[in-house]
Amino acid sequence: MPVFRARVLSPVGPREIDYWEDGVVVVEDQWITEVGPYDGLPIDEDLRPGLLTPGFVDGHVHFPQARIVGAASGPLLRWLERSVFPEEARFADVEYASAVAREFCDALARAGTTLALIYGSVHAEACQCLLEELDRRGLRAIVGPVLMDQGAPPELLRPKERALADLAALEERWRDHPRLKIAVIPRFALSCSEEMMRAAAALASERGLWVSTHISENLEECQLTRDRFSAPDYLEVYERVGLIHERTVLAHCIHLSAGEWDRVAGAGSVVAHCPDSNAFLGSGSMPIAEALSREVPLTLGSDVAAGRSLRIPTAMAYAHDNGLRTNERLDPRQLLWWGTRGGAQALGHDQVGALRVGMVADMVLHALPERIQGEEAVLASLLFDGDRPAPLRTWVGGREL
Ligand SMILES: [Zn+2]
Known part of the structure; x- marks a missing residue:
């Protein structure tokens, strides 16, 4: 004692x-x-x-980007193509994935992060390496491989059947773990077919799993998404397939319309606010007042490697600056809440x-x-x-x- x-x-x-x-x-x-x-x-x-x-709560972070922090090749779509996809392809090699998993878990513990929602690469084996390392260290996490069946280099694509079978097997393997949970993570609309997203949403609902994805991060991405899915707005692309509910964590939410904010709030979905990443890639400033006025549950995300630090207090400082840019002066106690208790509750960790x-x-x-x-x-x-x-x-x- x-x-x-x-x-x-x-x-x-x-x-x-x-x-x-x-x-x-x-x-x-x-x-x-x-x-x-x-x-x-x-x-x-x-x-x-x-x-x-x-301990701090990181609501949005990418494991396979741990070694590319600081790659200033943005904006978003160019950064994905030039810096992210080539690095994530390396995670086909299990030894590489294991080495990075050790570094990543060291770095999380050093940052004081005790609970994180972590995006993996597309590789279920790499995700397994990460889960084993998280288990060994004793960290708390919600983890999943990203799902992609289009819009990325071929070596990073997985057809729907294979991706979801791998994910289901991973979930069965880790189902009873006291600290680790499996999440369903369609990376974002541009990297998924509608069929992939629909099947992913069904798997999540069937098994009561958390869902996470990116939304409305970059204006070019928003336009391409609306065009590709013939949708009036970005959120509808996810709503149509059943991805938006109270166990969904939406990263970024920079360019949502007032109507989309109403629907996010109505669905009870969680927003992962990633202020450093939003600034570093030049994506824009998240209108935090829209979330506050609707009492949308919020968690802070380091969003490494678009964010440059795993430290959640640093994300709190950037969230403060982001607030000022959108005419909202945030109480430091509110920032602490989002990065600790509020973030944990938003991610279903009430204890x-x-x-x-x-x-x-x-x-x-x-x-x-x-x-x-x-x-x-x-x-x-x-x-x-x-x-x-x-x-x-x-x-x-x-x-x-
Ligand atoms: Zn991200």
Whole structure:
């Protein structure tokens, strides 16, 4: 039963946090059994002036792009062609995939990310390598190979039957895992036939799986999608085939119309906001007010490698900047919420994301100079100090990674 004395910061609600300058967190098995101001309890570890926070949640990240961070060959469609597809093709080699899986899991733990929704390459074997590594490390994740049967180099295409059979087999293999889940991930409309998307949606519904895809990221992509599917708007392409529901995570959502936002909200779908990626590829600024006013559940995405950092506090800082560009000044507590508890809830993980009694102990220890004191300054440093060192330690389910 480790008893930690530390500075403790945790979200309580979207704009409410708890902060204790001298706090205590008690972990029993995987559960948090006590948290609050330090009360004289005999301690196992004094972590002060270090700061304990919940682990971070990354709602959108690409495993097979881990080695191409910083490829500035955008915009989106050109970047996919020049940088992404050649790299993702390498994941046909299981040894290559295993090596990158080790690097990627190291990097997630180092970033303090304890739960992530991860896109794989098209290769089920590479996805299996990643799942084994995530399992070995003890991370929490929702993972799937991307589905593509058109619009990419031939070596990256999989016919619908084979792709879905591989996915179904993977799901059967990992079904009972306590921390890892399989997701259905049609990459985006331009890389899928309507039949592929329909069959993928059916598999997800049948087995109660999470769905994720990209939508409305780049204006050229939006136009090509509407033309190819003869649709009045982008969202309808996914609605027609049954991909839009409360277990769907939609990445980007930059150029949605007001009507599309209404339908996303009505369906209860989740938005993965990827502000760094949106800026780096020049895709545009996501109108965050549209999501806020409709109370759309939201998670932050690093979107590595279109995003340049796996660190979710960095995504929070970029989300702040994105907010200002769209005339919305966001409360830092709101940003913390999206990157922890709010993001976890949006992804169906109700037991993690906050340091509270009865919750599972997914936590991160941050170095923090003693001179930074008080809730506001500590939160500002955590989110906005671009030179802050990487987290010191990370725990998932009470177990240190
Ligand atoms: Zn993405």
